[in-house]
Amino acid sequence: MYPASFHYHAPTTLEAALALLAELKDRARPLAGGHSLLPMMKLRLAQPEHVIDLRKLPDLAGIRATDAGLAIGAATTHWQVESSPLVAATLPLLAEVAGVIADPQVRNRGTIGGSLAHADPAADYPASLLALEAELVCASIKGRRVVKAGDWFQGLMTTALEPDELLVEIRVSRPPAGTGAAYVKFPHPATRFAIVGVAALVTRDGQGRCTRARLGITGVGPTAARLPGVEAALAGTALDRAAIEAAARRAAEGLDLQDDRQATATEKAALAGVFARRALAAAVARSGG
Ligand SMILES: Cc1cc2nc3c(=O)[nH]c(=O)nc-3n(C[C@H](O)[C@H](O)[C@H](O)COP(=O)(O)OP(=O)(O)OC[C@H]3O[C@@H](n4cnc5c(N)ncnc54)[C@H](O)[C@@H]3O)c2cc1C
Numbered sequence: 661m662y663p664a665s666f667h668y669h670a671p672t673t674l675e676a677a678l679a680l681l682a683e684l685k686d687r688a689r690p691l692a693g694g695h696s697l698l699p700m701m702k703l704r705l706a707q708p709e710h711v712i713d714l715r716k717l718p719d720l721a722g723i724r725a726t727d728a729g730l731a732i733g734a735a736t737t738h739w740q741v742e743s744s745p746l747v748a749a750t751l752p753l754l755a756e757v758a759g760v761i762a763d764p765q766v767r768n769r770g771t772i773g774g775s776l777a778h779a780d781p782a783a784d785y786p787a788s789l790l791a792l793e794a795e796l797v798c799a800s801i802k803g804r805r806v807v808k809a810g811d812w813f814q815g816l817m818t819t820a821l822e823p824d825e826l827l828v829e830i831r832v833s834r835p836p837a838g839t840g841a842a843y844v845k846f847p848h849p850a851t852r853f854a855i856v857g858v859a860a861l862v863t864r865d866g867q868g869r870c871t872r873a874r875l876g877i878t879g880v881g882p883t884a885a886r887l888p889g890v891e892a893a894l895a896g897t898a899l900d901r902a903a904i905e906a907a908a909r910r911a912a913e914g915l916d917l918q919d920d921r922q923a924t925a926t927e928k929a930a931l932a933g934v935f936a937r938r939a940l941a942a943a944v945a946r947s948g949g
Pocket of ligand 1: 689690691692693694695696697698699714734735760761762763766769770771772773774775777778780782783784785821825826827828851852853854
């Protein structure tokens with residue numbers, strides 16, 4: 661099906677894009693890679709009067725090192741994240757996540773900012789960015805503000821982004837020394853979206869004890885979420901098999917699990933536990949344990 665007709669804008673400066681958004685607000689939708697917006701428009705699930713193409717904006721794509729870690733431009737494609745030597749050296753977890761999104765065609769067009777603004781409940785980045793405690797930088801003609809990843813996902817495909825704002829950058833800090841990280845997913849066989857995906861980071865002290873654990877999960881609820889029960893259960897443990905299994909049994913605690921056409925709530929609870937265990941085992945192995 662063809663999308664409903666719309667006015668197309670291709671601003672060449674961020675200021676011009678923000679001025680358009682300030683004027684048009686929710687009558688307009690930004691266009692990044694188009695791999696979520698265009699299918700929605702063709703299905704008439706989205707019918708914006710105006711589409712603001714972000715692809716001619718300078719500096720919206722790219723990855724740079726910061727004192728704390730990395731700053732990733734919102735229009736950076738999944739492939740650029742997957743293949744970046746800077747990401748591989750600084751935050752390899754993000755390269756691992758980007759590399760399991762969909763297929764090469766989607767990864768070459770889809771962007772990290774588009775994924776986070778779209779906030780599909782089965783998208784891959786959200787679990788890892790929650791676990792990494794990333795910060796998302798939004799811009800409007802009024803200025804910039806920083807939103808913590810934990811405050812970003814507010815409901816099913818609903819984020820903290822205001823209608824006159826663009827997501828411009830994602831800031832991620834380097835985890836502490838002694839951290840191992842992994843992302844493990846159970847992909848849908850057709851789309852590769854996550855039926856469940858768990859990102860885990862564990863940090864050990866000199867004696868091998870867990871000083872810090874951060875886990876994020878995607879796919880099983882209306883939004884990605886942290887796994888606070890698992891994180892608490894790991895604190896101070898030796899991160900051995902028994903500790904991992906005991907902690908992973910708490911994966912479903914506090915999650916908003918509902919039956920859908922992918923799985924029942926009971927199945928999702930089981931998947932959460934299994935994939936938390938697998939992600940933790942991989943993260944522990946990479947932490948030198
Ligand atoms: C066949 C298929 C399989 C897929 N499989 C997966 C998968 O396995 N895992 C996964 O995570 N994703 C998957 N995706 C989704 C893919 O990652 C998309 O690229 C992503 O969700 C949207 O990014 P985009 O750049 O294409 O955004 P677009 O489609 O251009 O935009 C998506 C939404 O975000 C808004 N937006 C875009 N950029 C900004 C910005 N900078 N500021 C504010 N709003 C903005 C748009 O207005 C729109 O509402 C799949 C998509 C397809 C088509």
